[in-house]
Amino acid sequence: MQVNVKLLGWMREFLGDGIAHFDDKDFELAEGHTLGELINTLGFRTETPFMTMQNGDRVVDSVLDTTVIKDGDKIVFVPPLKGG
Amino acid sequence: MGWQKKILRVNLTAGTCTHEPLNMAWAQQYLGSRGLATKYLMEEIDPKVDPLSPDNKLVIATGPLTGTIASTGGRWTAVTKGALTGAIASSNSGGQFGGELKMAGYDLIIFEGRSSQPVYLYIQDDDAQLLSADGLWGRSVWEIEPAIKQRHNDPLIRIASIGQAGEYGCRYACIVNDLHRAAGRSGVGTVMGSKNLKAIAVRGTKGVKLHDPAKFFAAAKIATAALASNKGRKGMTSDGTIAMMDVTGAFGALPTRNNQQVQFEGAHKLNAKAMKSPNENGHTNLIQNGACFSCTIGCGRISHIDPQHFSVKDKPQYQKASGGLEYETAYALGSAVGVDDMDAATYAGFLCNEYGMDPISFGGSLAAAMELYQVGAITKAETGGVDLVWGNAEALCLMAELTGKGEGFGRDIGMGSKRLTEKYGRPELSMAVKGQEFAAYDGRAMQGMGLGYATSNRGACHLRANPYASDFTTTETKDKPEVVRTTQDLIAAIDASGLCLFTAHSGGTPEHYATQLDGACEGGWDVARLNETGERIWNLERQFNLAAGLTAKDDTLPKRILEEPAPSGVAKGLVSQLKVMLPEYYKQRGWSEDGKPTAATLERLGMS
Numbered sequence: 001m002q003v004n005v006k007l008l009g010w011m012r013e014f015l016g017d018g019i020a021h022f023d024d025k026d027f028e029l030a031e032g033h034t035l036g037e038l039i040n041t042l043g044f045r046t047e048t049p050f051m052t053m054q055n056g057d058r059v060v061d062s063v064l065d066t067t068v069i070k071d072g073d074k075i076v077f078v079p080p081l082k083g084g
Numbered sequence: 085m086g087w088q089k090k091i092l093r094v095n096l097t098a099g100t101c102t103h104e105p106l107n108m109a110w111a112q113q114y115l116g117s118r119g120l121a122t123k124y125l126m127e128e129i130d131p132k133v134d135p136l137s138p139d140n141k142l143v144i145a146t147g148p149l150t151g152t153i154a155s156t157g158g159r160w161t162a163v164t165k166g167a168l169t170g171a172i173a174s175s176n177s178g179g180q181f182g183g184e185l186k187m188a189g190y191d192l193i194i195f196e197g198r199s200s201q202p203v204y205l206y207i208q209d210d211d212a213q214l215l216s217a218d219g220l221w222g223r224s225v226w227e228i229e230p231a232i233k234q235r236h237n238d239p240l241i242r243i244a245s246i247g248q249a250g251e252y253g254c255r256y257a258c259i260v261n262d263l264h265r266a267a268g269r270s271g272v273g274t275v276m277g278s279k280n281l282k283a284i285a286v287r288g289t290k291g292v293k294l295h296d297p298a299k300f301f302a303a304a305k306i307a308t309a310a311l312a313s314n315k316g317r318k319g320m321t322s323d324g325t326i327a328m329m330d331v332t333g334a335f336g337a338l339p340t341r342n343n344q345q346v347q348f349e350g351a352h353k354l355n356a357k358a359m360k361s362p363n364e365n366g367h368t369n370l371i372q373n374g375a376c377f378s379c380t381i382g383c384g385r386i387s388h389i390d391p392q393h394f395s396v397k398d399k400p401q402y403q404k405a406s407g408g409l410e411y412e413t414a415y416a417l418g419s420a421v422g423v424d425d426m427d428a429a430t431y432a433g434f435l436c437n438e439y440g441m442d443p444i445s446f447g448g449s450l451a452a453a454m455e456l457y458q459v460g461a462i463t464k465a466e467t468g469g470v471d472l473v474w475g476n477a478e479a480l481c482l483m484a485e486l487t488g489k490g491e492g493f494g495r496d497i498g499m500g501s502k503r504l505t506e507k508y509g510r511p512e513l514s515m516a517v518k519g520q521e522f523a524a525y526d527g528r529a530m531q532g533m534g535l536g537y538a539t540s541n542r543g544a545c546h547l548r549a550n551p552y553a554s555d556f557t558t559t560e561t562k563d564k565p566e567v568v569r570t571t572q573d574l575i576a577a578i579d580a581s582g583l584c585l586f587t588a589h590s591g592g593t594p595e596h597y598a599t600q601l602d603g604a605c606e607g608g609w610d611v612a613r614l615n616e617t618g619e620r621i622w623n624l625e626r627q628f629n630l631a632a633g634l635t636a637k638d639d640t641l642p643k644r645i646l647e648e649p650a651p652s653g654v655a656k657g658l659v660s661q662l663k664v665m666l667p668e669y670y671k672q673r674g675w676s677e678d679g680k681p682t683a684a685t686l687e688r689l690g691m692s
């Protein structure tokens with residue numbers, strides 16, 4: 001299945017080693033993939049919390065590992081911006 | 085020290101400038117800038133005064149860290165009774181002016197009375213004089229800054245001034261310094277204009293003495309290093325505040341078309357990436373970042389408009405580099421009015437700086453006018469033939485010019501959204517608190533921000549509380565009163581110190597502020613004292629508002645935010661839970677149920 005992943009703000013700078021920087025990219029994932037697994041694949045290197053959104057809804061950190069991604073989902077990762 | 089321990093009192097009616105010692109007991113209680121200026125205002129005017137009468141005063145204030153090497157130590161504040169709100173107005177700005185004023189030897193300038201003729205104040209260290217503004221009055225900020233420098237043959241003079249908006253009485257005129265930095269909100273420039281005061285031009289060469297220089301420099305080094313390595317700071321430097329556009333857009337907290345929507349389909353044309361990317365003509369809006377005095381963050385944007393863009397095609401003077409879009413202006417001159425044209429928004433922002441008006445309130449007022457037009461409460465007969473439909477970039481640019489100059493329908497927009505919507509019989513269409521237009525966050529997706537808007541002493545404002553981390557985590561309201569209350573206090577203290585509150589978004593901590601203050605100022609400053617000082621300032625501002633006639637009824641939000649569910653985003657279906665949060669907020673503040681500080685609270689804060 002295909003999902004679209006978007007990295008907002010400076011989120012792409014958190015990407016793990018060996019992952020090419022991107023802002024917006026389609027990923028081919030196996031059925032049943034969870035948001036937690038996607039986050040592991042991207043390997044974000046950060047101690048600071050960030051926000052995960054699936055199709056416009058916020059997904060709280062405690063359920064990331066049990067939230068299954070569906071074909072066509074739009075996943076957005078948002079860095080911890082504090083104002084402006 | 086840190087303080088210069090000197091005030092300049094300018095009586096505009098009598099035409100006199102006199103020096104006075106700073107009241108150090110008040111300085112120890114209210115620190116400086118926003119806090120100390122409010123104390124002087126509270127003691128010297130009747131808060132019930134008409135903001136535009138000669139009996140109102142205007143205080144221009146620096147903080148003890150203004151003019152030092154503490155990172156961002158260049159901030160200054162204009163404090164008065166607000167022309168837009170009738171509440172305490174306290175508008176903070178950066179640039180170079182604040183540092184220069186402090187170097188000239190002053191903590192505060194107090195303007196009182198009204199000059200019979202337009203004048204400007206010229207300060208060279210101890211020497212301060214009122215000079216005729218002949219040849220300056222009627223001209224824009226961009227025209228008079230070089231003119232004053234030329235008149236005194238000194239390119240290093242720093243200037244804070246009003247444009248035509250402040251002269252004619254636009255209710256949200258600001259005081260602009262260094263061409264594109266502004267004490268923007270609540271109509272402080274309107275008050276300055278009502279006093280026939282065109283500009284403050286200052287040259288300072290004295291430096292700032294510190295209480296314990298070694299301690300201060302050690303603390304400043306640590307604080308600056310913390311900013312240097314912080315991810316948030318790096319984002320502020322590279323993308324500026326406009327990075328927020330993507331976040332609120334995705335979240336559903338981006339006020340769009342007068343808060344009828346909370347997500348904007350054109351946000352991607354107004355974001356940090358768009359600002360850095362070449363357009364179809366190969367022109368890139370952003371040139372570089374910019375920084376205020378002593379700032380190591382540099383969140384400012386320096387932009388230029390595509391010379392082929394309709395707004396500047398035959399106007400070479402607007403094709404040059406100037407202060408570009410920040411998140412707030414991109415919202416107010418973009419999503420708020422449904423415009424997705426970055427260059428048009430940049431041009432409207434240039435005009436706001438040039439004529440001296442607050443872009444947030446201008447955009448909010450234009451958005452209200454566009455909704456009045458949408459519902460048929462006004463037509464082309466009122467707008468002077470302008471088709472005020474959402475997204476009309478030409479109308480945005482034209483209205484910015486007319487409002488700046490006070491011509492045609494621009495004069496109505498210059499009244500602010502509250503007076504404008506009342507005039508046309510639809511007051512519910514004003515997205516404002518205490519008469520001041522919303523900033524760039526919707527109070528339904530961001531429940532804490534909604535509470536922050538409602539309780540902000542100067543009217544709706546995003547710079548009075550810091551609920552971002554909480555709001556981007558949950559719409560649950562349980563913790564919001566505490567988050568809003570504690571950050572309101574901390575921000576009041578940061579503002580009073582002379583530092584920029586964006587340090588708090590960039591790795592700055594209360595320890596950093598307290599240790600730098602402790603090095604700069606006598607009296608012993610730690611985090612507990614810092615927070616208590618912030619709380620004292622907050623309560624003083626509240627007392628000013630209560631004495632001015634405001635009540636708990638003014639701590640509210642527009643009907644739209646309280647009753648119309650958010651149409652999309654994380655808060656889809658939600659309205660603001662203000663009614664649940666507000667009583668708890670009052671309780672935690674130590675205020676009565678009708679929002680008045682209790683005797684015990686005032687006593688605890690040493691204010692009784």
Ligand code: SF4
Pocket residue numbers: 156178179374375376377379380381382383384584585586587
């Ligand atoms: S962070 Fe931005 S607004 Fe604050 S002092 Fe620095 S450049 Fe100015």
